[in-house]
Structure formats: structure tokens, C-alpha cells
Amino acid sequence: MTSGLSVLLLAAVFGCAPLVLVARTLVSGAARARHHEVGSAVFLQLGAIYAVLLAFIFNEVYGEYVVAEQSINKECAALHATAMLGDTLPEPARTGVENAITQYVRAVIHQEWPAMTENHASRTAMDAEQRMFRTVASLSGADPSVSSLRSTMLDELAQAHASRETRLFEMTLDVPPLIWVLLLCFSAVLVTLLLMANVERFWPQTVLTATFVGAVAFLLVVIRLLDSPFTGPLGLQPTDFHRTLERVTSLQPPA
Template sequence: MALVITVAVLALLAGLAANRWLRPRLISADDDEGMGVKDLVGPLLTMTVLLLSFVLVTANGSYGKAEVASRGEARALDQLVETAEYAPEAQRARIQADAVCYARAVSEQEWPAMADGKGSPAPSVWSTDFRRTFEDLAGQPVFGMLVAADNKRSDEREERLTQATASIPSAIFWFLLATLTITVMALATCLPRKNNRGQLITLAVITALLTTTLCIIRDVDRPFGGIISVEPTAIDEAERQAERDFAVNHPAEEVPCDEAGNRKRAV
């Protein structure tokens, strides 16, 4: 985002410098007229609409899918905890404890990693424990329900990690940035050299608008790392519910992980 703002400001300054020193050499007459405010708004309105279209597509795409996957994963984890109520006591305790640790690992370790488009191995430790516990329940009625809930959790996590990576290729982003630079410089060059206060204000507003639009595109394209980011609210709520159920059913036991979801002891 800082890069976009820096390049846009430099483009504006370069265009104004060209208007000051290059334009007199290209035009022999001492002209006081150039592209008017109306002429400036017209072509850039089209550019603004195109950029906003990218924002809408991205917002409805990557960001929306990331939020849906995050909530779906939390619901699947909550369903796994509730289904474990039908399992024998030993397996129930282990599944619910692992669910608490899984949620903590996702919230405290994987969520920050997704800001850079990466995942974390920490949640996989507890999802592996899920499957080991399921093996002890093979042949029992609850086995199929637990496996189905865990498969749903796994699919939603995979979708969440997929959406953490940028959906707009770097080439397209750099193309948009280059387009913004060329447009601002060209418009600034065409400004009249005198009596141009209105045109300068309009150009500055349009530059700010285009820059903000491109920053929004960049921000929304990283649903877990930008200003408008998906928060781990759903998985945190699933953790609280799993921890409450575990405490009710097994008040004398502790979950086998710390607050960050790291294992405290070997199992």
C-alpha cells in the first residue's frame, strides 16, 4: 500500500514538473489554456469504474470466500465437539480437548501466518489426533458422524488457506499501477500553466481517488492481512464452546496445550 501511494505521488510531481518545463518546449505559443476540468474527469471516470469493478469482483470473490470458509470451519469444529458427546468417555475427552487446542492453534498461529499468504503446521498436530482417536471408534455408530464433521472441517480449512493467497496476479497489479502512473503524468502534463487552480485541485482529487481504489484492491485481495481483514471471531467462539463442554464433562482434567495451541506434553 505504501508503494502505491509513493508511486502515485511521484507520478503527480513528475507530471507537474513536465507541465512546467517540458510543455513550453512542445508548444511555441504562450498558452494559458489546456485540458479543462471537465476533460480531466471524463477519461478518468472510465478508469475509476474499471478499478472499482476489480474491487467489487475481489470483494465478492476472495474476501467473501475467505469469510465463508472461516465460519464454515468453526461450525464444523463445533459440530465435531457436539458429536463427540455420543462417543465413549475416553474418546470424548480427547476429541473435545483436541478441538480446543486446534482452535487455539488456528487463531494464535495460523491466522497471523495467513497475513503473508502462508499456513502453519500447528493445527495439523491436533487434526492428526482427531483421526487417531477416530480409529478407536471404528465400527461404532458415532464413527461416521465424526469423520463427516472432520472432513468438513478439513475442507473449510483448505479453502481458507487457499483464499489467504493473493487472487490477483502480480502482473495485473503492476499493470494497474503502471496505468495509474501514466494516466496521472499525462493529465498533469496537459494542465494549463496559468489560472489552473481548479484543474490542480481536480487532478489531486482524481489522483487520490485512483490511489485509494488501487489500495483497496490490494487490501481486499489479502483478506487476512489488510486493513479490511477477516478476524478469527468464529473460531474463537468455537474454542470457547469446546472449552466449556470439556470443562463440564471433565472438570478434573486440563487441555494438553497452552494458550497458543502448542502441545504441553507428549501423548
């Protein structure tokens, strides 16, 4: 994936030389000079609009990426808190709660995370989550403290469920295709204006155009990667769930 993106960026940059050559062949220097003043004004106006649009979209996409990352952290924190509370229960309730949490975390790591790369949830993880809720909800005992712990653990599991729903929502949230069309059209128009610029020599114009194309292509690629928070080189990994699994497993008594 990373090599493919590098090739794409290099192609965008080095593809500018033939474009500049074609533009200089089709449009004479005199014609470019006559329209340079108007073209420069149009480029500045469209460039300002494009910069604002690009900054807004980048900010929104990065914000959603951070939300997805935070939802993972909150879900794991709630699961760990539930396990620590369950560790204070008498047997066999203690082992039952910890096993239910362990099964859910493993289902998320091994079944749901690969499924999320294809933009869908795992039925196995969903079933494990339901069993985890049922295990805690079915706790009972003569000790009033058990009822209090059960209520607190259910609150923590509700928080974990809300964070999981946020994680799955961010998985499906994409930049609308119309926005991508708008960005690409703006980019094409601005590059065309650069190709028509009244630059006397070939290589300075090529370097100028390649720098602009490379910067824009890089930003668009980053936006695309952030737009898919669970796939690609920037995809979020289940590191927090692995850490939570280790912490919950460490609470369990030796077999």
C-alpha cells in the same frame, strides 16, 4: 500500517501540486489548448476502460475476501458441531474427542494464524488436525449409535478440512503482478493527461488532479489490502476460532 497508508495517500494528493507546476512550465497554455480536444477524447476512452478494469478487479478481490471469511465460519461451525456430537459419547471417548478439537483450535489460533500472515500453513495445526481425525475414526463400542455418531462426526470433520483448505488457498491467492503493472500504467497515463489538460488557472487544475489521484490511490490501496485477507488493517482475525474454543471448552466437565 494504517499510518503508513495515510502517509501514502497524503503524499499522492499533495504531490500533485509540484507535478502540475512542472507540467505548466514545460508545456505552454497555447500547446495545451491545441491538443485539448484530442486529449479529452483519449482521456474519456481510457478512463472508461480503466473504470471497467478497476471494477472487475475490485469485485474479484472482494469476492475472494468474502470466500476466505466464509471458510473460517464454516470451519468453526463444523468443529463446533463435531464437539456437540462428541459430547453425547460415553467416557472416555467424549473427553478424547473434545480434547482433540480443543488442541486443533488452539493450534490454529496460536501457531497457524501468525504463520498465515507470512503466507504459509502451520505444521503444528496440520498434525493436530490429523490427530483429531484419528481420534474420531478410532471410536468403537458395542452401542450401534456410536458407529452412527462416528460417521456423522467424520462428515463434519471433512467439511472442516475442506474449509481449512479453502482458507489456506485464499491465503496464497494474489492479484498477478502483470495486473498491477497494467493498473499503474493506466493510472500514470490518465494522470499525465490531466496534467496536460487545458485548465486556465493553477489551483483548479491542482485540485482536479489531486482529487483524481487521491481516489485512484485509495481504490488501489483497498484492492491491495483485500488481496491479502490475513494481513494488514483489513486482515481477518481468528475471532470465530476463539468463540469456538470457548464453546468446546464449556462442553468439557469441570476438572
